[in-house]
Amino acid sequence: MSQYIGIDIGGTNIKIATVAADGRVLARGLIETRPGEGAASAFRHIHAAARHLASSRGVDAVGIGCAGLIDATRGVLRSSPNLRAWQGAPLAQLARRHFSVPVMVQNDATSAAFGESFARGTRGRNLVFITLGTGVGGGIVVDGRVARGASGFGGEVGHMVVDPDGPRCRCGRRGCLEAYAGAYGIVRTARSLLARTTRATPLRRSGLSAWKVFEAARHGDPVAGEVARITGERLGLAIAVLLNTLNPSAVVIGGGVSGGFDALEPHVRRAIRRHAFPETVAAARIERSRLGNDAAVVGAAMLARAAAGPRRRGAR
Amino acid sequence: MSQYIGIDIGGTNIKIATVAADGRVLARGLIETRPGEGAASAFRHIHAAARHLASSRGVDAVGIGCAGLIDATRGVLRSSPNLRAWQGAPLAQLARRHFSVPVMVQNDATSAAFGESFARGTRGRNLVFITLGTGVGGGIVVDGRVARGASGFGGEVGHMVVDPDGPRCRCGRRGCLEAYAGAYGIVRTARSLLARTTRATPLRRSGLSAWKVFEAARHGDPVAGEVARITGERLGLAIAVLLNTLNPSAVVIGGGVSGGFDALEPHVRRAIRRHAFPETVAAARIERSRLGNDAAVVGAAMLARAAAGPRRRGAR
Numbered sequence: 001m002s003q004y005i006g007i008d009i010g011g012t013n014i015k016i017a018t019v020a021a022d023g024r025v026l027a028r029g030l031i032e033t034r035p036g037e038g039a040a041s042a043f044r045h046i047h048a049a050a051r052h053l054a055s056s057r058g059v060d061a062v063g064i065g066c067a068g069l070i071d072a073t074r075g076v077l078r079s080s081p082n083l084r085a086w087q088g089a090p091l092a093q094l095a096r097r098h099f100s101v102p103v104m105v106q107n108d109a110t111s112a113a114f115g116e117s118f119a120r121g122t123r124g125r126n127l128v129f130i131t132l133g134t135g136v137g138g139g140i141v142v143d144g145r146v147a148r149g150a151s152g153f154g155g156e157v158g159h160m161v162v163d164p165d166g167p168r169c170r171c172g173r174r175g176c177l178e179a180y181a182g183a184y185g186i187v188r189t190a191r192s193l194l195a196r197t198t199r200a201t202p203l204r205r206s207g208l209s210a211w212k213v214f215e216a217a218r219h220g221d222p223v224a225g226e227v228a229r230i231t232g233e234r235l236g237l238a239i240a241v242l243l244n245t246l247n248p249s250a251v252v253i254g255g256g257v258s259g260g261f262d263a264l265e266p267h268v269r270r271a272i273r274r275h276a277f278p279e280t281v282a283a284a285r286i287e288r289s290r291l292g293n294d295a296a297v298v299g300a301a302m303l304a305r306a307a308a309g310p311r312r313r314g315a316r
Numbered sequence: 317m318s319q320y321i322g323i324d325i326g327g328t329n330i331k332i333a334t335v336a337a338d339g340r341v342l343a344r345g346l347i348e349t350r351p352g353e354g355a356a357s358a359f360r361h362i363h364a365a366a367r368h369l370a371s372s373r374g375v376d377a378v379g380i381g382c383a384g385l386i387d388a389t390r391g392v393l394r395s396s397p398n399l400r401a402w403q404g405a406p407l408a409q410l411a412r413r414h415f416s417v418p419v420m421v422q423n424d425a426t427s428a429a430f431g432e433s434f435a436r437g438t439r440g441r442n443l444v445f446i447t448l449g450t451g452v453g454g455g456i457v458v459d460g461r462v463a464r465g466a467s468g469f470g471g472e473v474g475h476m477v478v479d480p481d482g483p484r485c486r487c488g489r490r491g492c493l494e495a496y497a498g499a500y501g502i503v504r505t506a507r508s509l510l511a512r513t514t515r516a517t518p519l520r521r522s523g524l525s526a527w528k529v530f531e532a533a534r535h536g537d538p539v540a541g542e543v544a545r546i547t548g549e550r551l552g553l554a555i556a557v558l559l560n561t562l563n564p565s566a567v568v569i570g571g572g573v574s575g576g577f578d579a580l581e582p583h584v585r586r587a588i589r590r591h592a593f594p595e596t597v598a599a600a601r602i603e604r605s606r607l608g609n610d611a612a613v614v615g616a617a618m619l620a621r622a623a624a625g626p627r628r629r630g631a632r
């Protein structure tokens with residue numbers, strides 16, 4: 001049986017999984033990232049962890065999804081806000097030292113997009129993946145292939161401008177989707193509404209967070225409901241633009257904050273119907289991630305499989 | 317020498333060209349569309365015109381770019397505002413009756429996008445094509461392949477919403493790019509500014525048109541300059557969104573109104589710099605169409621070549 005290793009490198013931890021050719025996760029491992037120790041050291045730990053997971057029959061290819069801007073052709077991490085010490089790290093080369101099989105490196109959100117695409121078969125061939133977390137990331141799949149564009153920035157749906165005069169985004173521009181739908185944007189919207197009302201609301205209790213907003217909105221709090229409306233409408237507008245330009249058959253919402261998507265969903269769907277063609281709306285399912293935390297490891301493993309060719313076989 | 321036929325079907329006329337394997341146009345023909353006579357009759361005229369153009373050595377494949385929504389798999393025109401009488405016409409089947417070679421059917425703007433992509437080689441592999449005319453259309457090329465999405469609507473950049481509360485678009489929604497940058501949108505913006513100023517301007521002379529606006533803006537008329545600013549900023553915002561989501565290496569402006577792009581260009585470029593990542597701005601050339609009126613015939617012919625395979629050879 002063919003077997004692939006998927007590795008998902010984030011600023012906090014590294015997920016490792018063995019994945020079958022049909023995308024099933026066979027085994028999972030997790031190690032701490034320790035960015036200060038350098039990428040070469042990390043790959044020694046990754047290899048040790050992978051040896052525990054992979055069967056003695058060896059693996060066919062290794063796929064790496066890494067946070068940051070990736071040079072996929074050379075397998076190099078060009079830059080990453082969460083892995084500054086790894087800038088320029090030759091990830092593919094480091095991996096090949098330990099795994100003597102083909103290695104593929106891609107951005108983590110792009111890998112996750114491909115994982116969700118793979119999990120949906122034909123319906124996943126044209127897919128937009130949006131990760132809601134502190135920031136908003138994503139990936140685009142066109143005709144079954146990931147779209148990374150001319151220099152690896154493709155799929156940055158979090159930085160679609162949805163209001164040219166909107167609030168400041170972490171990227172320095174104004175009115176990006178992230179400035180509304182990233183966790184920090186949701187908290188900021190809540191703060192600005194709280195400053196303008198004297199209404200009693202659970203949001204005034206200490207420790208405002210996106211989660212707290214979603215929870216209060218679910219319980220009918222009108223201030224939180226208004227935050228959900230503003231957030232959901234902007235997310236819906238961005239999705240409508242993606243529907244009319246790319247006509248995907250699935251828009252998949254994932255990421256750490258996506259557990260609160262149900263609170264946004266009615267507003268998202270209303271905005272989509274308002275701003276997109278009925279035909280592109282009808283073609284696309286808007287749905288939650290199927291793979292959850294496995295999306296990037298599965299996607300990286302399946303990208304490596306596609307790149308290596310299904311029949312190619314190496315020894316570990 | 318391999319030779320392909322490209323056919324560009326619009327509501328007014330049909331362009332026919334023979335195209336070499338390297339994209340050079342060898343010969344051109346033009347016939348009137350006469351939509352009332354039906355598609356079967358049109359293909360008799362097309363075949364007669366093509367026989368004048370093609371050498372006796374025959375052609376390798378026929379590509380058709382047609383205005384409207386195309387079912388590319390079956391080669392059928394599903395619907396077209398400018399060719400209502402042809403709804404459901406089996407264009408590929410009709411073409412095959414006359415040309416006994418592989419036939420490929422695609423949307424006209426998608427074909428033009430592929431033509432501009434082909435003409436740019438590597439730099440054209442990730443490309444966005446925007447046609448400025450009465451309406452605004454376009455096409456998207458990702459990794460050298462046209463992106464038509466799940467149901468053939470991909471590339472409809474004219475209906476990206478750039479202002480959710482903006483003016484009404486012909487499509488029924490509000491604030492689409494077309495409502496600003498289509499010829500009718502430009503005229504409407506001019507009218508609304510004229511209603512709010514008593515200033516003397518050449519725009520008050522009879523027969524307001526997008527061309528007149530561009531011409532007056534070039535000559536320094538401040539009212540026309542303000543129309544160009546509003547139009548250019550919205551077009552720049554839409555391009556910025558496309559840069560950050562697709563990271564193309566070229567954004568190509570074509571279409572009947574694109575001759576006025578120079579009047580919009582400073583505003584377009586300023587808006588792009590304001591709203592897009594410096595990296596995606598640096599990766600992309602924003603430029604005028606290279607193929608002009610030939611874009612769709614060249615693109616359709618080269619799409620047919622790609623679909624048929626470069627070595628496949630048939631007799632006419």
